[in-house]
Amino acid sequence: MRSLTITVAAALLVSATMAVAQEAPAAPAPGGRAGGAGAQAAQGGGRGGGRGAVQRPAAGPVKRMADGKPDLTGHFSGDAGGANYGLEAHPAMYATPPSRGIVLDPPDGKLPYQDWARAEFMKRWTPEHGYDDPTAHCFVAGFARSLWTPSPYQILQPPGYLVILMERMSWRLIPIDPNRKHLPDNVRLWQGDSIGHWEGDTLVVDTANNNGKTWMNESGDVISYAATAVERFTPVDADTIDYKVTITDPVVMTRPYTLGFQMRRQPGEILEVACHEDNQDLEHLKHVKEEARKNGTLK
Amino acid sequence: MIPIRRGWSVPILLALAISACATKQGTATAPVTPPPPAAATAPAAARTIPRTADGKPNLQGIWQVRNRAAYGLEYHPASFGILPGKSVLVGDTAIPYTPAALKKRNENFEKRADLDPFNKCFMPGVPRIMYIEHPFQIFQTGNHVAMTFEWSQVYRLFYADGSKHQDGIEFWMGDNRAHWDGDTLVNEVTNFNDQTWLDAAGDFHSEQLKVTERFTLVDADTIQYEVRFEDPKVYTRPWSISMPFYRHKDMDRLLEFQCQAEKEEANGEFERDEKTWYPKPKP
Numbered sequence: 274m275r276s277l278t279i280t281v282a283a284a285l286l287v288s289a290t291m292a293v294a295q296e297a298p299a300a301p302a303p304g305g306r307a308g309g310a311g312a313q314a315a316q317g318g319g320r321g322g323g324r325g326a327v328q329r330p331a332a333g334p335v336k337r338m339a340d341g342k343p344d345l346t347g348h349f350s351g352d353a354g355g356a357n358y359g360l361e362a363h364p365a366m367y368a369t370p371p372s373r374g375i376v377l378d379p380p381d382g383k384l385p386y387q388d389w390a391r392a393e394f395m396k397r398w399t400p401e402h403g404y405d406d407p408t409a410h411c412f413v414a415g416f417a418r419s420l421w422t423p424s425p426y427q428i429l430q431p432p433g434y435l436v437i438l439m440e441r442m443s444w445r446l447i448p449i450d451p452n453r454k455h456l457p458d459n460v461r462l463w464q465g466d467s468i469g470h471w472e473g474d475t476l477v478v479d480t481a482n483n484n485g486k487t488w489m490n491e492s493g494d495v496i497s498y499a500a501t502a503v504e505r506f507t508p509v510d511a512d513t514i515d516y517k518v519t520i521t522d523p524v525v526m527t528r529p530y531t532l533g534f535q536m537r538r539q540p541g542e543i544l545e546v547a548c549h550e551d552n553q554d555l556e557h558l559k560h561v562k563e564e565a566r567k568n569g570t571l572k
Numbered sequence: 573m574i575p576i577r578r579g580w581s582v583p584i585l586l587a588l589a590i591s592a593c594a595t596k597q598g599t600a601t602a603p604v605t606p607p608p609p610a611a612a613t614a615p616a617a618a619r620t621i622p623r624t625a626d627g628k629p630n631l632q633g634i635w636q637v638r639n640r641a642a643y644g645l646e647y648h649p650a651s652f653g654i655l656p657g658k659s660v661l662v663g664d665t666a667i668p669y670t671p672a673a674l675k676k677r678n679e680n681f682e683k684r685a686d687l688d689p690f691n692k693c694f695m696p697g698v699p700r701i702m703y704i705e706h707p708f709q710i711f712q713t714g715n716h717v718a719m720t721f722e723w724s725q726v727y728r729l730f731y732a733d734g735s736k737h738q739d740g741i742e743f744w745m746g747d748n749r750a751h752w753d754g755d756t757l758v759n760e761v762t763n764f765n766d767q768t769w770l771d772a773a774g775d776f777h778s779e780q781l782k783v784t785e786r787f788t789l790v791d792a793d794t795i796q797y798e799v800r801f802e803d804p805k806v807y808t809r810p811w812s813i814s815m816p817f818y819r820h821k822d823m824d825r826l827l828e829f830q831c832q833a834e835k836e837e838a839n840g841e842f843e844r845d846e847k848t849w850y851p852k853p854k855p
Contacts, residue, residue, distance in 0.1 A: 462827065
C-alpha cells in the first residue's frame with residue numbers, strides 16, 4: 274500500500290484521458306496539460322468499482338427532508354462533458370480534451386466575451402500558459418469550476434446550510450438564510466460568498482465577493498472579480514441534480530450568460546486528493562513556460 | 573442587554589444566562605427554576621446543552637482552541653518560532669516515545685524550520701488540524717459530522733453510519749468512522765500516512781497511528797476534546813491529550829486562508845492578473 278497521492282501523481286498522464294472517458298463524447302486527447310484539477314480523475318476507480326461506468330437503474334423520486342424540502346445529500350459529480358477544458362463546445366486542442374459545451378445562454382452556445390477577454394482566453398489556452406492555471410498550483414478551483422472539474426464532491430444538508438465538500442480538498446458553505454448579507458466589498462474569496470434561499474424545490478444561491486484569481490477551466494475561460502452569480506440547484510430525481518448558473522461579469526462579458534449541466538450521484542464515498550502535497554506536474558508546466566520565454570514565443 | 577450589578581446573587585445571574593441561552597437556541601420553554609448548586613454541575617450542563625432534532629448534543633457552530641498545543645503538546649518554554657505553552661497531555665509529563673523515536677523527535681525539533689510539513693502548507697493531519705490557531709465550523713446530519721477549517725479550506729468528514737474503515741488507502745487526514753457513546757461523539761481515525769506531525773515541536777507518528785477522538789459538549793459554548801494515540805512503531809504505550817474548544821460567539825461565517833496561494837503570491841510565483849484580480853488597478 275502506498276499513499277493515494279502517489280497514485281494520483283503517477284497517473285497524471287492518463288488522467289485527462291480518463292476524464293474524457295468519463296465526461297466527454299468524443300475521442301480522448303493526450304493529457305499534455307493534465308495539471309491541477311484535471312489530474313484528479315485518475316483515482317476515480319479507487320473505491321466501489323470506479324465512477325462513471327456504472328449502469329444506472331431508474332432512480333427513485335426526489336428525496337425529502339423532514340421539513341419537506343428536497344434532500345440534496347450525497348456523493349455527486351458534475352456530468353459536464355469536458356467543461357473543465359472549455360465552456361463552449363470545442364474539439365481537442367493544445368492537448369486538452371474536447372468539450373460538448375455547457376453554455377445554455379446565449380442560445381448559440383458562444384460566450385458573450387468582450388474582445389479583450391476572448392483574446393485573453395485564447396492566449397491562456399496555449400501550452401506555455403498551462404503554468405498560470407491556478408489549479409495547476411493546486412489552488413481552489415472557484416465556486417463554479419469546483420462543480421464541473423472531473424472530481425466529485427459530497428453534499429450535506431445540515432440545518433440552515435448546504436455544505437459542499439470537494440474531494441479536491443476545499444469546501445463551499447452556503448447558508449440558507451435570506452436575511453444574510455454579503456461580506457464587505459473589500460473581502461474577496463476564492464470560493465466567493467454564497468447565500469441561499471429556496472424557491473419551491475430549487476435552491477437558489479447568490480454568490481458575490483469573488484477574488485477574480487480563478488480560471489473557469491484548464492483552457493482559461495475568463496472570470497473576474499466583478500462576477501456575481503445566481504446558481505439554481507434543482508433535484509430531478511433521487512440521483513440527479515440539475516444545475517444552472519447565470520453569471521454577470523461586466524469586466525469580461527457584454528451580457529450575462531448561463532451555464533448548465535446535471536450532477537449525478539456516484540457510488541461509494543469521496544476520497545482525499547492531496548494535490549499540493551505531491552504536485553509534480555507544476556515543475557513540468559513551469560519548464561514549458563520557461564522554455565517558451567527562452568525561444569521567444571512567450572513575451 | 574442586562575447590566576450586571578453588584579449585589580445580584582450568582583444563582584440569579586446563572587438563571588438569566590441559562591434562559592438567555594435557551595431563548596437563543598429556540599427552545600419553546602425557557603427554564604424558570606433556579607440552577608442547582610455548583611456541586612451538581614454535570615446534571616445542570618446536561619439540561620442546558622443544545623441538542624439536534626434527533627436528541628444528540630448539537631456540536632454545530634464555529635470553534636477554536638485557546639492554547640499553545642500547536643507549538644508543542646508537552647509543557648514547553650518559548651524558542652524560535654515556538655510560543656510557550658502548558659502541557660495538554662493526560663497523566664503524562666512526556667509523550668511515551670521509544671528511544672529511537674525520541675531521538676527522531678529531537679532531530680525534528682532542531683530542523684523544524686525545514687522539516688515541518690505545516691511550513692510547506694501540507695495538510696496538517698489529525699489531530700493537529702484541530703488545534704492550529706484557526707477557527708473551524710462543525711456540521712451534523714443524521715449520518716455525517718463534517719468539520720470545515722479556515723486553514724486552506726481543509727475539511728474532515730466523519731461517517732457515523734456504521735460503515736467500516738477503507739481498506740488499503742492512506743489519507744493525510746485519516747479515515748474517520750464515528751459513533752455516539754451516550755452524549756459523547758467518538759471518532760476512530762486510521763489509514764494515516766507517515767507524513768504529518770502532531771505539532772511544531774516535531775512530535776510525530778507512523779502510518780500505524782490510530783487516533784480515537786472524543787467530543788463532549790460540556791456546556792453550550794465548550795467542547796471538551798480528548799484524543800488517544802496508539803502507534804506501536806513510535807510509542808511504547810497509548811497516551812492521551814485533552815483540551816477545550818471554545819465557541820466563537822461573534823463570528824457568523826468562516827473566511828479563507830489559503831496557505832500555499834498566499835505564499836506563492838508573496839514570493840511572486842503566482843503573478844497578479846491586472847485584468848481580473850480584485851481590486852481593479854487605478855487608471
